Amino acid sequence: MLSANNDILDNVVSSDLLAMKDFIFNSVNNEDIKFATDVISHLIKSGGKKIRPKLVFVICKMLGYSREDKIKVAASVEFIHNAALLHDDVLDESEVRHGVRTANKIWGDKSSILVGDLLLTLAFGWLIECKNLNVLSILSRASRSLVKGEIKQMTTYFNPHTVRESYFDIIGEKTASLFSACCEAASVISGATSDEIERLKSFGFNFGMAFQIIDDMLDYTASQSTSGKQVGKDFFEGKVTLPAIIAYEKSNTVEREFWEKCFSSAERDFNQALYYINYHNAVELSIEKAKHYISMAQNNIDAFSDSPYKTALINFLNASIERQAWLVLDIFRLIAIYLLGS
Structure with a gap:
């Protein structure tokens, strides 16, 4: 998901990403735990x-900040996210x-859980080294929100009776909170004003909401070869x-009876669900809702001075919107296959 438009950000932060990877590998190698190094390298x-x-890097650049502690903040954010993925894959029994x-399919559940724990301890150790209590607090709260959301x-x-409000609350905590924290932490270490911090915090949250909505749509619309995600996995x-x-x-x-049967027994007809x-x-x-959040995210950064980094963020958002058109085409293709085969 979002692979092509993700290249837009690569173009302006490639050197920072390389520095972050070097920092991560050097730090992990110093821990002298080979299997942990193997798992982290795999991730x-x-x-x-x-x-x-x-x-983190784009916002620091947009705000004119270049000190090296941004590497530790970015690495911490990546490790918090990857720790959650390691634990999620164990809980969901994910294979791909x-x-x-x-990692859980290669090294086993116990190894995945322990390495996830190690990632968290490393992440918060790096944040402490940044000597910024505000940033530590921001990412601590986001980590708590992430777990609460899960x-x-x-x-x-x-539960087919799940309502939209519950869904938005869940994705706000489990996904958007960390995106928001990334942007807030980057703005804090960059010495942004309180107004700029709030704008960037909201930018991250709104983008995170759109990101998760799009990711959830992929469960019903995209092939594993194009999205890297097992189609129907969330449904099952x-x-x-x-x-x-x-x-x-x-x-x-009749349709409600279908959904209630789907989510209350082992008989789950994905093709019929796709049809409805x-x-x-x-x-x-769903796309319209994602567009709504993308639009709000763009409004959040409109007030910042023009720069190549602001342009990269705007282009990234616009590419996210354009990406959604393919989701509709994909679901029409899947429905056609289902109808022709029935």
Whole structure:
């Protein structure tokens, strides 16, 4: 997801990313735990987009900040995110992420959990070294929100009665909170004004909301070869996301019985779910919501002075919107295959 437009950020922060990778590998090698080094190397090389540290770097550049502590902040953000992924893959029994085998399938659940814990201790150790209590507090709160969001989501598994408000609350905590914290932390270390900090904090949150909505739509619209995500994975795990919520809201009695049966038994007909999601334009309506958040994110940075870095952020947002058009085409293709085969 977002791979092509992610290159827009690569073009302005490539040297910072290399510095971050060197810092990470040097730090991990100093821990002298070979299997942990192998797992972390696998994570870094497995095709993750590294959007969160890229946002740290772009915002620091936009605000004219160049001190080396930005490397530690960016690395901390990446490790907090990767720790969550390691733990999530164990909980979800995931086998593939970004098109490659997950760490838990290669090294086992225990190793994944322990390395995830190690990543968190390293991340917060680096933040302490930055000697900025505000930044430490920002990322501590975001980490807590991330876990709270995951716990809240677990309470909605297999529940077709999940409402939009609950969904938005969950993705706000489990995803948007860390994006928001990245941007807020970058602005704080850069010495931004309180108004600039609030704008960038909101920018990160709004982008994070759009990011998660798009990612959830991929479960119903994209192939694993193009998205790196197993199609239907969330559906079969009982995760009730926005397309299913919208389809359920608009469903008649027969359709509601289908959704309730889907999420209350082992009989889950993904193709039929896909049909109802298409019939009620649930993907298009989800896209409109993602566009709403993208628009708010752009408004958040409009007041900043023009620069190559502000332009990169705007182009990144615009490319995110353009990417969504393909989601609609993908679902039409999948529906056509289903109808022709039925």
